[in-house]
Amino acid sequence: MTRSLKAFSRLLDERDGAVAVIVAIVALPMLLAVGAAIDFARAYNVRTNLQSAADSAVLAAASKYEKNMPKSKIARTIASYLSANVESKGAVAGEPEVSDDRTELCIDVANSVPTTFMQLARIETVPVSVRSCALLPGIRQVEIALVVDVSSSMIEEDRFEPMLNAVSAFIDAFSSDEAMKGKTKISLVPFSSRVSIGMDNTDWLKAYNGTPAVPERWTNPKAYYENGKLARWVDGSTPVVDTSKNYYWMGCIEPRADVEVKEKGSVGSLGASDVSPKTSAFVPQDANSQSGKSYCPPPITSLTDDFTYLQKAVSNLTSQGSTRLDAGVVAGWYTLSPRWKGVWEDESTPVDYDDSVQKVMVSMTDGQMNAKKTTDKFDWLCLHTSSEAACNDRALDVMQDSCSAMKKNGIEIFTLSYSNEADVKNIRKCATSTNHFYTASPSTIEAVYQTIASVIGADAVRLTQ
Incomplete structure (x- = not known):
């Protein structure tokens, strides 16, 4: 007999009968209330477990x-998963519900929990029920931004070619998947110290700092690099000059955070923003005479389902420059943000944030933030900072603010650290979760990209309720 029951018994044994009657009248409802709380707590735990079982069942189905699968077949799959789950023994699932547009499957699952104390009030069970919904496969669109570090360390440390092979295999994983064809678009965002918008998008630029919107160096590169070999990017319009020292690409822009620091003394609302150039035009890199004009990567390839073109872009990437992680991350957002719909070549993308589309950024780097505060290369971001380290901290703040904003908008972020020198702390922090952070080496990078591709493909089926 419990302590509380013994105390109750002693009170009933009191010689004063009136006291015993009063205690009995008051104590019984109190015991029922305590007992009901215990029973309802048990019911709550059962409901939580039932929800988990229902979620697993609806995902499996x-x-x-x-x-046009018959509902009876869907119901059998659900029933088998529920019966195999010890927490949902005795649960009954209602008829599966497939939405009219065949994008979502929902189920209602009910069970009952036997009571103990509440049986004193002739309440033998507490009913529990849950609802679970999942997106159906082959329906959801996927938009993926591949942000790749092409700084000079990539080729100097023999990491560049393995990365190209890995990214190419990643694209193949989606182009060869019949279920994903027509539903997947991928962008390619090479970055080093800057990003390039390419010569097809020079109308996004503005004259600045005494320089024209489109620098003459971009339109007449032969006059600047007399001994270089002139070629064109896969877009057919963006020039590159290949010399014995470097690849001189055109079309790079100053990061908006840098421009804000130059104009206002600090990073403002645009530095970590997805605002399109229709709202705020970009400043060409040449407007900063100290930014190091040679450190410009190949142009961004916006979202496309032309995987042949993407593979050509990957195979033509080059490696040079320092590492502005913030520039790469923000540019990746540009290719996924609905604010850019109709700005890129494809008028229909990026689509709006919605449950019908899965937006993903996969960002890879082998290094750490490397903003420049030297005599020959000076990033405007470093104005008013005491050291290059302080400048890098400012750039990291921009990067993390951008990552946070993307995650708030439902963009799933995978990050990949590709060397022992990489800034693991900040790379991991940018990711959606610790499970979205990966490490790789030249021998494992292709397997890592394949793992990420598999996870993204699996996510095409996910819970919505």
Whole structure:
């Protein structure tokens, strides 16, 4: 007999009968209330476990769904998963519900929890029920931004070619998947100390700092690099000059954070923003005479389902320059943000944030933030900072603010650290979760990219409720 029951018994044994009657009248409802709380707590725990079981069942059914599949077949899959789960023994699932547009599958699952104390009030069970919904496969669109570090360390440390092979295999994983064809678009965002918008997008620029919107160096590169070999990017319009020292690409822009520091003394609302150039035009890199004009990567390839073009862009990447992680991350956002719909070549993308589309950024780097505060290369971001380290901290703040804003908008971020010298702390922090952070070496990078591709493909089926 419990301590509380013994105390109750002693009170009933009191010689004063009136006291015993009063205690009995008051104590019984109190015991029922305490007992009901215990029973409802048990019911709550059962409901939590039932929700987990229902979620697993609806995901399993959604992953096996085929067009016009009979509801009876869907119901059998759900029932088998529920019966295999010890927490949902005795649970009953209602008829599966497939939305009219065949984008979502929902189920209601009910069970009952036997009571203990509440049986004193002739309440033998507490009903519990849950609802779970999942997106159906083959319906959801996927937009992926591949942000790749092409700084000079990549080729100097023999990491560049393995990375190209890995990214190419990643694209193949989606182009060869019949279920993903027509549903997947991928952008390629090479970055080093800057990003290039390419010569097809010079109308995004503004004259600045006494220089024209489109620098003469971009339109007449032969006059600047007399001994270089002139070629064109895969877009057919962006020039590159290949000399014995470097690849001189055109079309790079100053990061907006740098421009804000120059104009206002600090990073403002644009530095970590996805505002399109229709709202705020970009400043050409040449407007900063100290930014190091040679350190410009190949142009961004906006979202496309032309995987042949993407593979050509990957195979033509070059490696040079320092590492502005913030520039790469923000540019990746540009290719995914609905604010840029109709700004890029494809008028239909990026689409709006919605459950019908999965937006993903996969960002890879082998280094640390490397803003320049030297005599020959000076980033405007470093104005008013005491040291290059302080300047890098400012750039990291911009990067993390951009990552946070993307995650708030539902963009899933995978990050990949590609060397022992990489800034693991900040790379991991940018990722959606610790499970979205990966490390790689030249011998493992292709396997890592394949793992990420598999995770993204699996995410095409996911819970919505």
